Amino acid sequence: MxxxxxxxxxxxxxxxxxxxxxxxxxxxxxxxxxxxxxxxxxxxxxxxxxxxxxxxxxxxxxxxxxxxxxxxxxxxxxxxxxxxxxxxxxxxxxxxxxxxxxxxxxxxxxxxxxxxxxxxxxxxxxxxxxxxxxxxxxxxxxxxxxxEERQHPWRQTHSKLDESADIFGRDDDKKRVVELLLDQQDKRKVQVLPIFGMGGLGKTALAKMVYNDQDVQQHFQLKMWYCVSDNFNVTAIVKSIIELATNGRCDLPDNIELLQKKLDEVICRKTFLLVLDDVWNEEKTIWEENLKPLLCSIGGPGSAIVVTCRSEQVATIMCTIQPLKLACLGEEDSWELFSKKAFSNDVVEQAELVTIGRRIVNKCGGLPLALKTMGGLLRSKQHVEEWKAIEGSNIGDNIVGKHEVMPILKLSYKHLSSEMKQCFAFCAVFPKDYEMQKDMLIQLWMANGFIKEEGTMDLTQKGECIFHELVWRSFFQDMEVEDSFFSGHETVVCKMHDLMHDLARNVSNDCATIEELIEQRALLKNVRHLQMSTDNLKKTYGLFDGNSTSPRTLLAPSLMCREFKRLSHASLRALHWQGLFHTSFSFVNAKHLRYLDLSSCDVNARLLDSVCQLYNLQTLRLNNCTKLQKLPEDMMISLRKLIHLYLSGCDKLGRMPRNIGQLNNLRTLTRFVVDSREGCGIEELKDLRHLCNKMELYNLRKIKSIKHEKKPISSRRKI
Known part of the structure; x- marks a missing residue:
């Protein structure tokens, strides 16, 4: 595909x-x-x-x-x-x-x-x-x-989705699991309860219902959630649990003896609940000899571990309590979940569509992910003929018998617009269970040219529509609002179901994470979008040898400076380069950049001057660049396409460039420092008509005239 x-x-x-x-x-x-x-x-x-x-x-x-x-x-x-x-x-x-x-x-x-x-x-x-x-x-x-596909008109608005409202038919399962967990208070050793079943069945959703249950919240002193996925590495898991328990970073070396002592110290005698989500390891010795002795000998009486997995073998290996095999939804719960997605509140359900829909629901076999995906697809179809065409598609008579939900996901993907296909497939660049920030994601889509302006909507607005459409169709999930340290304001985040991640990897061979390349012992030959991490920093050396293809997106820590210099930068459209470092290079050879994130970097004048030659730049993130004192004056002339400028945490920034009001495409400006120089006053903001989100104003005492601010104000103000 x-x-x-x-x-x-x-x-x-x-x-x-x-x-x-x-x-x-x-x-x-x-x-x-x-x-x-x-x-x-x-x-x-x-x-x-x-x-x-x-x-x-x-x-x-x-x-x-x-x-x-x-x-x-x-x-x-x-x-x-x-x-x-x-x-x-x-x-x-x-x-x-x-x-x-x-x-x-x-x-x-x-x-x-x-x-x-x-x-x-x-x-x-x-x-x-x-x-x-x-x-x-x-x-x-x-x-x-x-x-060529018929393009559907874009809906201009979407209500915020409450994913918890889409969980049907799991109340009895939740009650059973909660009772089991609360009934372990007399057990000295940690008890392990696996929940298993095929992909798309709702194991993670059930675990979340249990994890957030009020009685569970009150019973356990310490609650931790960790997604294991494919990486069943003992030291990585223990480190992550330490970080979850302390709400801080664990910088200990990969020495299991040291990690065990630290784990004992931070858990102590607290009664804890640990959820290990999406476990795949079927090697009994790894669990029995390495991880189980560490996790099941700590904590106070009544502590418990909940494991979600697809494999009954995994459940059998890890359990101390009889595993819970999650069943498919019943007919009426399936219909309720499907119809919630397929029919809008203000549309009367047509009798013929209901009849066809019931047959489609039967094909979904009670799998929640399949039901939500098919419902989201059919919501955009308004005619009986379209529903019949979907019913007749090759999705199997009953996918439960095949243990395979992928045909339905592929069918739903097929009916996406070209833009949505590109935007969704791009998300394969992130690892499984990665928390994606909506604003960052849209800006990366824009940088790679996946979004085209339509009618009165600009690129950002169109990206918002695509994002919410993918959420509604269940390609994205777990959407919520949280405070972001790097952006300086509330931001929307979401994740992908692991099956959706598999689909994204299946439809795109342009994306990769550094872990995948290391595992496959592959070079960057055909990779256009790459994410790297500090975890495998040493293993990346030599990965770029003999590489003739330059990535278009590079999401990497600044510690990768040595490897970055070995890449050809001519094709880069997006560079995410966060981290504390002193830089001596510039971006003059990366002239096609549309997205540049240097947050938490020690930027200097030479680097910023080179940024002024990035005439296509749409997004510039300089959050928490604590030594940044001023921005180049040439920005107003060179960066006319700039849409997003992030300056949160730049506390030494003493003034803005002259005439910032000329950047009339700006939608995001997180900080504005008022100055008495000509072209640096607060009146510059009057022409920035597209500004939204939060902006902090500094040095308001320097306002030159009462006509610019009629109300009494302090030296700092947020809008």
Whole structure:
């Protein structure tokens, strides 16, 4: 299914080739004929891709051709972005010239040198795509321009979802588990209760109901939740439990003796409840000889561990209490859950739709994830014929017999728009059980060009609609609002069900985490979106050797500086580079960046000056850069596309750049420091009409005139 993302990629690059700004530069450079030829070839390929995708399922040669096409499409996108960047650079140059700040661009950015370099790049891409078009014509592919998906109108608003309201038919299970846990007070050793069943059955949801039960909350002195997933590493689990118990970081080395002493110290004789969610380990010795002695010998009487797992073997290995096998939902609970998703409150259920819906519910076999997913899909379908088409899809007669919910998830994915497919598939870059921040996620989608403006909606608004649509259709779950240290304000977070994560990995081979690459002993050859962590820092050395592909998204700690310097930065669209470090490099070679997060970094003037050459930048996060004293004055001229500027925790920031009001696309500005200099007063905010979220105002005593602030104010104010 990975090829299903090729069509929106090619469509996006073809649209960019027709962009007016790019056309202007190619005409000035005498390269417009080549640009137009590239556009025509891309449009020709786009018309054949739907048929190519279907036939590639059984044709290895066609699949290979599509992989080559994807690589060329990314290359063409980089070349077109080079033209766009040059147009923005020239605009900024004119702006600086009028203010007497020409910086000597002529020698290294002369039109002649630019034309020579770009002619070579553009012709190289053209030659490659011409060969692919010639091959394509040999396949006898049908023109599928009329088979492209019908786009559904975007809903402008969504109510906040309460996921707990979607849990049906589990009250008896919850009551049983709570009674079992509260009945262990006389047991000296820690008791282990597994809850097992197939994926999508609601094991985690049930565990959460129990975990948040009022009697459970009052009974246990210490409550901890840890998602194990595929990583059943003893030291990692023990470290995480220590961190959960202390609400702080555990910096002890991976020495099991030291960790055992620390664990005894922090748990002491407290009665605790530990949930180990999504356990996969079926090796009895790892549990019996390593982890069980550590976890089952601590805490006070009545302490308990709840384990959720798919495998009955895992449950049998770990249990001290008879495991609970979770059953599928009954017919009426299934219908209630499905209809809640499928029918809106203000729509009367049509009798024929109810009849079809009942049959679809039977195919879902009582699996909550399948029911929610199918209900979310059918909510966007209003005609009987559409419901019948879904009913007739190849999702099996009853998925319970197959122990497989994936066909339904794939069917729901198939009915997403191209934009939603790209946005969802991108989330495979995060590891399982990762807590995704909505604002960050939308900004990463924007940076990679997955979102296109529509009507009166700008990119951020469109991203909000896509996010909430994916939540409603159960591609995302556990949405809640929490305070964020890094963003400085409340932020919406969510997660993905592990089956949804499997689906995202299945439909996209562009994304990877560093753990996956290490496990597979793979290089970065085809990876365009990569997340790295400090946990495997030493193992990453050499991973980039022989790599010819530059990632478009790199989410990494700043400690990866050594490896970062070995990457080609030309294709980077998003860089998340948090952490305490002293930097000596700049971002002039990463000119296509749209998203840059340097939160908690020790930024210097050279680095910030290089940021001013990122003319496409949409999001700049400098939260908790505690040594940051000022921002470059050139920001107002260069970063005209800036939408989000995060400055929370920058307590030494003494003033803002002049004329910040010229950044009229700003939606986020978390800090504004009033100054008496011309162009730095509070009146600069009057033109920032799109600002939302929280902003902190500082130095209000420096307001020059009473007309700018009529009410008495302190030196600090939040809005």
């Amino acid at each position: 990975a090829e299903s993302l090729l069509l929106p990629l090619v469509r996006g690059v073809a649209g960019k080739a027709a962009d007016a700004l790019i056309q202007t530069v190619t005409r000035m450079s005498g390269l417009d004929d080549d640009r137009e030829t590239l556009e025509r070839h891309l449009l020709a390929v786009k018309c054949k891709l739907a048929d190519a995708e279907e036939r590639s399922q059984s044709n290895a040669y066609l699949r290979s051709w599509m992989e080559k096409l994807k690589a060329v499409a990314y290359e063409a996108d980089d070349v077109l972005d080079d033209f766009q960047y040059e147009a923005l650079r020239r605009e900024a140059k004119i702006g600086k010239s009028t203010s007497g700040k020409v910086l000597g661009y002529i020698t290294h950015c002369s039109p002649l040198l630019f034309r020579f370099a770009m002619s070579k790049k553009l012709k190289g891409v053209l030659n490659k795509i011409k060969e692919l078009v010639e091959e394509m014509n040999m396949f006898g592919l049908e023109n599928s321009v009329n088979r």
